[in-house]
Each structure stands twice: as structure tokens, then as C-alpha cells.
Amino acid sequence: MLVADELEPVAAALREALHLGEPFEDPGVAEFGIRNAVFALGDCFLEVIAPTRPGTAAGRYLDRRGAGGYMALFDLEDLESARERACQVGVRVVWQIDLPDISGTHLHPADMRGAIISLDESRPYGSWRWGGPDWTGKTGERAAGRLSGITVAVADPTATAERWGEVLGVATQQEECPLLHLDGAWISFRGASQPGEEGITEIAVALPAHLRCDRAAVDVGGVRLSLLEGG
Numbered sequence: 001m002l003v004a005d006e007l008e009p010v011a012a013a014l015r016e017a018l019h020l021g022e023p024f025e026d027p028g029v030a031e032f033g034i035r036n037a038v039f040a041l042g043d044c045f046l047e048v049i050a051p052t053r054p055g056t057a058a059g060r061y062l063d064r065r066g067a068g069g070y071m072a073l074f075d076l077e078d079l080e081s082a083r084e085r086a087c088q089v090g091v092r093v094v095w096q097i098d099l100p101d102i103s104g105t106h107l108h109p110a111d112m113r114g115a116i117i118s119l120d121e122s123r124p125y126g127s128w129r130w131g132g133p134d135w136t137g138k139t140g141e142r143a144a145g146r147l148s149g150i151t152v153a154v155a156d157p158t159a160t161a162e163r164w165g166e167v168l169g170v171a172t173q174q175e176e177c178p179l180l181h182l183d184g185a186w187i188s189f190r191g192a193s194q195p196g197e198e199g200i201t202e203i204a205v206a207l208p209a210h211l212r213c214d215r216a217a218v219d220v221g222g223v224r225l226s227l228l229e230g231g
Helices: 007-018 027-032 057-065 079-088 157-168
Strands: 034-041 044-051 071-075 093-098 102-107 116-122 146-154 172-174 178-181 186-191 199-207 217-220 223-229
Touching: 007 034, 007 044, 007 217, 027 034, 044 057, 044 146, 079 102, 079 116, 079 157, 116 157, 146 157, 157 172, 157 178, 157 186
Parallel strands: 071 116, 146 186, 199 223
Antiparallel strands: 034 044, 093 102, 102 116, 146 199, 172 178, 178 186, 217 223
16 A cells, blocks of 8 residues: 555556556545545555645655555454454454454554555455445456566565564565565565655556556656566
8 A cells, every 4th residue: 555645646657657457536535535546456455545634644644754665464364363363463453343244453563663564364365344335245357467576665675574473473584685475476574775765665466468668667656666578
């Protein structure tokens, strides 16, 4: 998820860069004082949010760090175990909901470091209410492309990778940088050169050749989109 001062320009730039379809705007996020645009990407989603009133968490983030990567959401098959693991290591919950077709849990960024983490569980697995009616209680039509990974800049990459891994139930791999291998994707952690740089700095996306057009990367909304072959 990206956060921006204004929704439309960044959503339009993201859509153009990745050749995405029509986004879904979720009226339910108004409770957080934001608007959003949610784009299907393969069987995952990319989302852009922007604050609509003063005093929001998104607005405070923009004041501290500017536009960029803001939140990572994970669709888990065993949410209760992940919630328990988060509790055991002292991670605070800032928001939680349980609906018939999906559950969500936002974890405190000060405890997780690097980004807000949302632990979700869709029912059936692979559906995604937050993506709109076509994905509510069912799996919608896949979009071209695939979300391959994200890079998170933090003060202590190893400790942050271990914390994320503890909560997600994934072992940390020490390669060129601390790395978590997920189901078909990865999360890498690197050092932040200054406090204001912390956050999700890069999103890797695999695209078919005719959409990638030999591009290696493009910058959108304070995040670098690395464009990989595939999708």
C-alpha cells in the first residue's frame, strides 16, 4: 500500500506504469479518514490511500516521511496462530475486524517497524473483500502481472526481519540482506540511511513482456517499482 497527499495523481501514475485495470474505491475506509484506490495485480492487490481530514494516521505518516510505501497486507490461511504469535512477542493491535468472509488485524508500526502490517484471512482463501464486490466471498478475475516482493528500509534490518518472520511464521534467510521467502513472493530488508527513509521503498512486479516493454524500473508515489520479466 502507498500513501499520498492526493489520491488521483498517484493512482493514475500507478495504473499507467503497470497497465492496471479500473480500481475499486472502498467506502469503508472513510472511518480512517482516507480515500483509496485498490488495483488487482495477478491474484494480489496494490492500493493507494490519501487522507481526507486532519489528524489521521496516514496524514501523520506523510508529515513525518512524505509519500511512499505505507502498509503490507498478508492473506493468511491460519490467522489465529499469527495473532497469537504477535501477542506473544508483545506486538500491539491497533485495529481488528472479523467478518463472515474476511478478518483483518492491523499491527502497531512501532512494534513491527518499517511499515504497518495487516494480518488478514479471506474466506474462501484467495478472495479479498477489500478489492471490491468481484472479490467479496469469491475469487475474482486475475489481472495481468504478479506482485513478486517488497523491500523495506529500516534502522536494523536483521532485527526487523526476525520480528516480521516471528509474526508471519517464516524463518529469516541471511543472503545479501535479511530475507523472508513467502508463498510466491519475498520481503527483503535493508538499512535506512536516515530515520525519514524508513518504510517500504521498493515493490517488485513481474509483468508480461508486452507490458514491461524492456523497462527495468519506474518511480511512482515515492516508491520504486522494479519491473521483472514474467507475470
